[in-house]
Amino acid sequence: MKTIEVNKIDVGYANELIIKNLSISIPSNKITTIIGPNGCGKSTLIKTIARILNVKGGAVFLEGEEIHKVDTKEIAKRMAILPQTAEAPGGLTVYELISYGRFPYKKGMGSLRKEDYEYINWAVDVTGLTEVQNRAISALSGGQRQRVWIAMALAQGTDTLVLDEPTTYLDLAHQLDILLLLERLNKEEGRTIIMVLHDLNHASRFSHYMIAMRDGEVVTDGTPEEVMTCANLQQVFQIDAHLARCPHSANPICLSYQLCQAEKASACCSINSASKAYHQTASG
């Protein structure tokens, strides 16, 4: 079962196409991560899936319906998005901002109903914001603020969450904190999560499915095991990666890397030998 089908889309700014004829399927109830170098079109792809950008050709389907054609409010009841540049008016409290997540369900001036409050309270609770719910957004740290935006998206009560670089600008602990939250939402509630991440190791550790892009095209996609190979990373990022196993997820991670040198481009190493090499150096 696929939640989102991207069918032969053309997308671009002005007259220049960034993505040409791209097709991809996003699996339901899984965490999918899009990776790739700067300017590879990953942000464009996720913005198109989120219907922030329009397609010039082709179509994106959410549960079988074309997202650029269906009433946008109906889509908002099924898919919530967290843009890269979310900014809140400083005077709003955490609770108020999260309550805006109920917007797609509101009719005219109607005030929040009991069901709305239940969703909001649950979103506050699950993101661990109960303590700060009455504070002004401007008084929060970056990590807390990101949680508030996720909580707002959760209050939308959708099965699908789309996040554009949710961990950028956060420190190491807060990055992990956000990713663990997303992992929990996926595990416990079966939510479909689609995101762009910069950190390869985070992508590998938390995703079921990865999409690697370069120059507006999908280079490879599949499980972290399939995508995180030396050959793929070389092709996608032009790096010589030294791979190892993540002690937490057992998925491949990139221990360290060199820029590819043209003449010895094929000089790649396998996971295990790199890992062994690492252990040898570490112990020796």
Add this chain to the structure above:
Amino acid sequence: MRAEKYKQHSQKGKAKRAVLVSVTLVFLIIIIFFISLNTGSIYLTPAEVILTLFGQGTEQQNLILFDFRLPRMVIALLVGTGLAISGAVLQGIVRNPLADPGIIGINAGAGLSVMLFLSFFAVTTTISIILMPFLAFLGAAGAAFIIYVLSYKRSEGITPMRLVLTGIAVAAGINALMIVLTLRLNPETYQFLATWLAGSIWGSDWQFVLALLPWLVILIPFVYSKAMVLNILHLGEETSIGLGANLEKERRVLLASAVGLAAASVSVSGGIGFIGLIAPHLTRQLVGDKYEYVIPVSGLVGALLLLLADMIGRFIKQPEVPAGIIVAVIGAPYFLYLLARLKD
């Protein structure tokens, strides 16, 4: 449980504050209203005013109050309300606190059409008194429409930044044209035009109250019903889309409402600026950013400011200093103060 209570308290706190602010504003408006009734070239004592209001006045007192002062003050209240709410809505659409109806060409458009009219017809004829607000409205709405069309792009619709820049460019063009046209006017007409442009509430007649009122009665409740949409637009384009707001459609209807409010107001008051800028600003300081509160409260603040400005204008000099000038004289320093405070 305790957190639950605190939450409700804090939500209610904001609503309470908004109500308190509104009541205070209404109270201030009533006070200024009565002082204003006593202000003018012919002095009436407060007792005379009250007697006249209750139908005990002489013919002259009746004339002064019911035909000159009251309609003028009612116009000031309505225009202040209209411009302030228009400004609040525009600031929401373009997500810029420096926006006011001037940026969508309202004042320039109304000014140009009044000027064109004056260069062909005399001010004093009855027909011109009826036609002028109508033409001013058309000019204002026309300029706004041109700005809309010029800043519209098929792929992206209306983006706030392009709207603002186009607005500035078109207004500059219209103003330049007006300077050229000034040469055609005789001194007397020019005098009238200058006063009109400065925002003297010149349409002080019950007819104009009737012409203006329907716009406010229809558009203000409509805009108020869109308060939640304005809250959402405030969060930025991408977040609004994610929450299911139909950006293009909402922007268009809100923009049209703001144009309607401002154009109708300016058509009877002349070129009053600044109210649409500072009233919503002051309001945000008082009740915060939520549009459920910003819309009604800025209406009250705008009404109070313009009533006060008109009264001061009549008080310091006879026949009068245009209210628009008083607003600018008070508004500009306040605005600079706000900007200075925003920096840190």
